[in-house]
Amino acid sequence: MYFLTDELVFPPVDSANVEGLLAVGGDLSPERLLLAYQSGIFPWFDNDSIILWWSPDPRMILYPNEIKISKSMRKVIRDNKFTLTVNTCFKEVLEHCSSVPRAGQDGTWITEEMKNAxxxxxxxxxxxxxxxxxxxxxxxxLYGVDLGHIFCGESMFSLTSNASKFAFIKLAQELQAKEYNIIDCQLHTDHLESMGAKEISRKEFVKFLK
Incomplete structure (x- = not known):
């Protein structure tokens, strides 16, 4: 296990264990977070844990041009049920992502320390x-980290049916227009797979980052 110090450095991602855990400790400074995302690493821990840094293999990603839009979602979009804005209420999105209950999850990994970061x-x-x-x-x-050619998705929420799907579809469409390589979805879920996301090797993912 690699223990981070005050030095702004991470170990090679291929030294992560089989679950993808790479390192522990360090801090959530903007400089360290940016270095982490640029290196294929993300923080994920809860209130009772020290900071844990992950780089899983395989990695769940979406090529923006491969977003799957179901027949029902096409109708939602056509009917103009929702409108979309970008960066108008970041803190509110963060709060909802941390507080909306999720099936099979007890509590949240978006701690106060994470929110501030x-x-x-x-x-x-x-x-x-x-x-x-x-x-x-x-x-x-939803919210995430924008690296300029890759968008690293962090979390999404929905208070009504299809709202988070709508955000994800609009994100993919916008990033496709901007010629982004991929959306980093981090870990596999059936929901993301149903929308077109797939797993690639960590080695292939790191190539995209470079």
């Missing part, structure tokens, strides 16, 4: 939020 990244123009509105009510959204 991503708010600082947002102030620096690195962390981005997509907000979904139904009339004047915030009903869904």
């Amino acid at each position: 991503y708010i600082e990244l947002h102030k620096r123009g690195i962390a981005t939020s997509y907000e979904v509105w139904e009339k004047d009510k915030l009903v869904g959204g």
Whole structure:
């Protein structure tokens, strides 16, 4: 196990264990977080844990041009049920992502320390939020770290059916237009797979980062 110090450095990602755990400790400074994402690493821990840094193999990603839009979602989009904004209420999206209950999960990994860290990244123009509105009510959204050619998705929430799907689809469409390589989804879920995401090797993922 690699224990981080004050030095701004991470071990090689291929030294992670079979579960993808690479290192522990360190801090959540903007400089360390940015280095982590640029290296294929992300923090994931809870209130009772020290900071844990992960680089799983395989890695779940989405090529923006491969987003799958179901027949029902096409109707939602056509009907103009939702509207989308970007970076208008980052803190609110963060709060919802940390507090909305999720099936099979007890509590949240988005600790207060994590919130403060991503708010600082947002102030620096690195962390981005997509907000979904139904009339004047915030009903869904997502946030992540924008590396300029790769968007590293962190979390999404939905207060009404299809709101987070709408945010994810709009994100993919916008990034496709900007010719981004991939959306980093980190870990496999059936939901992401149903929308077109797939697993690639960590080695292949790191190539995209470079």
